[in-house]
Amino acid sequence: MRAIWTFALMTMRSLLRRRTIWGIVLVIILALLGIGQVPSFDVSGQSRFIIEFGLFGLEMGALLLAIGLASNIYPRDRENRTIQPLLAVPLSRIRYLLGRFLGAAIVSGAAMLVGCLGLMLVLTLNGFAVPAALLPATLLLLVEGWFLLSVVFFFSFWTSPPLNAPLTVMIFILSQMSVREFVGLVPGASWLMRTLRLLLPHMDVFHIKDPIAHGVDVPPVYFLLAALYGIAYSVFMLSVALAVFRERDLR
């Protein structure tokens, strides 16, 4: 466990040295500021608009962070040949994957927290109350981001970085679909489509922006359930990624 944590901190430091993370955080903050600048034209409920679009922006940020942070980690390690000495003695493949994932997950979490604070600031500057559930809602989006991060790691072990991004975006879009919409893609094979849909999470489990924006309370137990659901999907995806990684010949 100590080796994983040390490697995660190394990963975190190397990710923070890259310009990608700062670029994405800047885009998220600019988007939030832009949302805050849209005039209300005296229409009531502008805070709903800011909360809905703000949380949507944070979800997009989670997707961008997952792709921007993780799609290049393994290919770069392999290209620089740093993976061979790493795996030769100090780390097993599972520790390598968990260390890399944990480092990227911490950076992603910090960036999402900055985004959430930015959204709170935008609401406050516009004279609106900050809903108490805004932070838990962001944490659920972070869990969604961790799932996407594990998807990016999975793809990074057998595809190139330029292919990784569209494949992850495709998984993101398909996971947003309801079962009915997903089956509608190939109506002739509903049984097969329903089976395939089982492999993808229902992303709407992580979305609570509507009740927050409309002032409806969400039961606290639901946050725990949704977080467990996202973590379970991430663990499953990481296990599949590890199975692929164990098969890879690094020579």
Place this chain on the structure above:
Amino acid sequence: MKRISALLALLLLMCGCGEKADYDIAEVAPDEHLTGEHAHHHHHGHAHAEGEDGRDISGAVENRHVHEAGVRNHGTQWFFNQPWAAPFIWDKILRDSAILLVLAAAVLLFSRLAGRRWQR
């Protein structure tokens, strides 16, 4: 060959339960969830305005009524058919999480065993 057989077996197993295991909330929601409290809890602010001669002049606004904030309203089924508002599917969320964790453990175990065989 064994791996392909295992994958096929897993796919067949999933196909067997795929039809029933996954669904949209609207497909399985009980009637009381779909109709909600609308029929009972709205304020009947039926503004039966009456003219001086006692005749009802409300006309087109006869059926107007006001709903409490957060209570099911007309055309808001999409809002209440989200997982946070549908406690009857929370056990499915828990079930799926447990199945995925077990599956993850199985994948880890099999990939480890396969890796050892490959190293030999």
